[in-house]
Amino acid sequence: MLNIYIAGAGSMGCRFGYQLTKANNTVTLLDEWEEHITAIQSKGLSITGDQEDNIDIPIMKPEEADQSADLIILFTKAMQLPSMLQNIEHIMNEDTKVLCLLNGLGHLEEIQKYVPRENILMGVTIWTAQIESPGKVKLSGQGGINLQSVEKTGETFGKDLINIFNEANLNAEYDQDVWPSIWRKVCVNGTMNSTCALMDANISEVFSSSHGYNLVEKLISEFVQVAAKENVHLDADEMYDYVVSASKKVGEHYPSMHQDLIQNKRLTEIDYINGAIVKIAQKYDVETPYCEMMTELIHLKEDILL
């Protein structure tokens, strides 16, 4: 039985913690949010939405963890990753596997500072979840996970992990090339999410305007161009169709960056999404003015609101 830590017990960390625990895995949540930790320690983790449930699950601050980890699932907000890695270094040994499911780009470079590449797995998930209040998480809808070990030597473990996730109904798939899926999600985040956050609008509102389409098209073309430089194939038309169809399916939805910035007055992950594109583009002398301006605008809005 693996000793699993989930580093970052936000809505998604709680979803995974809940589903993995229900499937009889040994899971500990790690987080820094006092009220959330106290609530779960005293009353358990409450689940609402598609089902109502309550489970006991250990949760503590990263520095309080004292068991060696077999697997750590990283689920922090992007900007919290460096400090989380520092704070969990003491539970990692030379065999500890680390799966990154964060939004955005640039995380592998950070994780490599602490973990040998053969122990790292990169993944992407389209599951969603929402914190209702400290200790209470709303789960609704279906999702999935794609993941891949960074080095070929990690593939066996990666496939074992697929089984563990699927026993927990997390709908996982081993992906021989996970990077296009990671970039695709970054592209969706950097078009719909950032635009909705900036506009204080939901997805339908953005897509009910031809100017919303124009913006999304321009942003997508920058993502596609920079991805190609990194040898990741994204198809512009396919991306465009994807976000347009998503706008029809989940139009009333306020994406996570809107939740962060507008609803919860928290810093966004913009530097790891549009900002990451700008940074990568600079290496190749590619111009990405739309991503650059979006990054500046979201930061300006953070400075005004926070």
Place this chain on the structure above:
Amino acid sequence: MLNIYIAGAGSMGCRFGYQLTKANNTVTLLDEWEEHITAIQSKGLSITGDQEDNIDIPIMKPEEADQSADLIILFTKAMQLPSMLQNIEHIMNEDTKVLCLLNGLGHLEEIQKYVPRENILMGVTIWTAQIESPGKVKLSGQGGINLQSVEKTGETFGKDLINIFNEANLNAEYDQDVWPSIWRKVCVNGTMNSTCALMDANISEVFSSSHGYNLVEKLISEFVQVAAKENVHLDADEMYDYVVSASKKVGEHYPSMHQDLIQNKRLTEIDYINGAIVKIAQKYDVETPYCEMMTELIHLKEDILL
């Protein structure tokens, strides 16, 4: 005595109408706004702010005007200019002079369709004013006007007009090259105003963030580059210093585009400001992605809010 029409009786048209009438000129206001016309016709034009006053001044719809005009001062919102010109064509004769004091770029081309170039004067004003309610305008602070006749043959009339304006305390100056002043105002509007409208913020809030500075710097550089192509010299450092010093003087102010979009839920003049830069830049194959994205974003916000 000149027969003067002011075409567009918004806050600025009312300021000019008020001050010119007080200096014993014959002035008629033209506008389409029913409540405003009815209020002024029944109760006069009320002035508040630096002074309290009330005057009788004729106001009517443009199509109702029936006297030939000696001078028409154009003071509509930029997008209302084409229909206003159509609606006042019948009061123009071959000697009618037309002074354009609109915000933005591209108006001369439109006016030329109706008025011979030797009768056109272009100007820019930094006076401000605010409609408090139909028929009531708040005047505060000082301002000025720069103007120039489009053709040298119009210069004598232009200088007569300076005297008329100065007798009305409108602080006018004949400018041997008015275009840099016009562009300078467009540049201020296209940096501070559009950013404040987009962010729903006042000038101080935008300038309290380094990201506000970055945006303004990028936008200014596009204005300067496109102005140069049109043989108008704008100095980037001077423009930058100007908006920064303005931010310190009038930081609590919400600029006019914010008033239009956020406070009054009206369409903005963005197509004649940042949008005009994009259009002119295309003639010269110059890239203006920041102005382009700002234009799309403001239009998207219009579509969402209106």
